[in-house]
Amino acid sequence: VKPEDVPLNLRASDTSTHSMTLSWTPPIRLNPINYRVSFDAIKEFVDSQGITQTQIVPRRVITLDPQSTLTTIDELQPFTTYNVNVSAVPPDSSYKPPAKITVTTQMAAPKPMVKPxxxxxxxxxxxxxxxxxxxxxxxxxxxxxxxxxxxxxxxxxxxxxxxxxxxxxxxxxxxxxxxxxxxxxxxxxxxxxxxxxxxxxxxxxxxxxxxxxxxxxxxxxxxxxxxxx
Structure with missing residues (x-):
């Protein structure tokens, strides 16, 4: 991986139950035409019947203009660890490796239970x-x-x-x-x-x-x- 092609200092500066704010700095050498942000998750939890469930959160991709080094992503699920990739897209749109982090959204009150x-x-x-x-x-x-x-x-x-x-x-x-x-x-x-x-x-x-x-x-x-x- 050539570090000069990769966005630097990728971090989640803020998280809530349903959102995360990502920030990064431009690559050293590459002047991108866009930034591409993608994220997905695989989540395990115990349901109300005491059974372990696995939930696959499908990958979402967001394209941002080259001036953007900060974005807030909404409509996320609470208490979910997302795999986040941010890549700089070069003028020829060839593949460049992404910067990667994992981000966990905050907990929320549980879904309503059935009545006693x-x-x-x-x-x-x-x-x-x-x-x-x-x-x-x-x-x-x-x-x-x-x-x-x-x-x-x-x-x-x-x-x-x-x-x-x-x-x-x-x-x-x-x-x-x-x-x-x-x-x-x-x-x-x-x-x-x-x-x-x-x-x-x-x-x-x-x-x-x-x-x-x-x-x-x-x-x-x-x-x-x-x-x-």
Whole structure:
């Protein structure tokens, strides 16, 4: 490889969940008529059924004018490692070797899970529920929280995404019908079925006894294992 034909200092100056910004400097000797940027990926992840999936992200090619040494590429997938090539196209359009880097986009919240399912009442005190898992397509799951919302006019119309951490953890003393965390499970330890209301401590939270004749909503929240900066 003649380094004077290759773009120099190729790097990803910025990444997000769905984009990356690439920059480089011109080759030492070659005056290109264009720059050609190409990228693709092969991705493995564990889906919501616990099965490892392989996803092939097809190659995309972008042609830029010779003055461009900075470009932002959009419509990428979260938590995906892309193989990026940038080559300088000479006046005769002959092949020149590319500069190469790998770029990983940032993690994102997982795709919505299926709802927990009601399985039945056990011994008149606990409710057996089926718990869903999240796909790790957008990033590894650190842990799951099982959140219980007792029937209450203040929360009756709220969707799961509207319950902030402060609303769930910050109001323990507020009122009996406040939402609460019943259990915390590590990403590989979430059970398929669960007895709600056993009064046991699970992952540092109490799976409180349920009151007879009272209605409850439950949902599972998956927390992505984002790197600590």
């Amino acid at each position: 399912d009601f399985y039945g009442v056990a011994n008149g005190e606990t409710i057996q529920v089926i718990l869903p898992q999240a796909s790790e397509e957008y990033g590894p799951i650190a842990y799951y929280l099982l959140i219980v919302v007792p029937e209450d006019r203040n929360t009756a119309n709220k969707q799961p995404d509207e319950f902030t951490e402060d609303m769930i953890i910050g109001n323990k003393q507020d009122r009996e019908t406040a939402p609460y965390i019943a259990a915390k499970f590590s990403h590989r330890a979430i059970p398929y079925t669960f007895h709600l209301g056993s009064n046991e401590e699970i992952g540092g939270f109490v799976n409180k006894k349920l009151e007879p004749k009272k209605r409850y909503r439950i949902f599972v929240r998956a927390i992505v294992d984002t790197p600590k900066t």
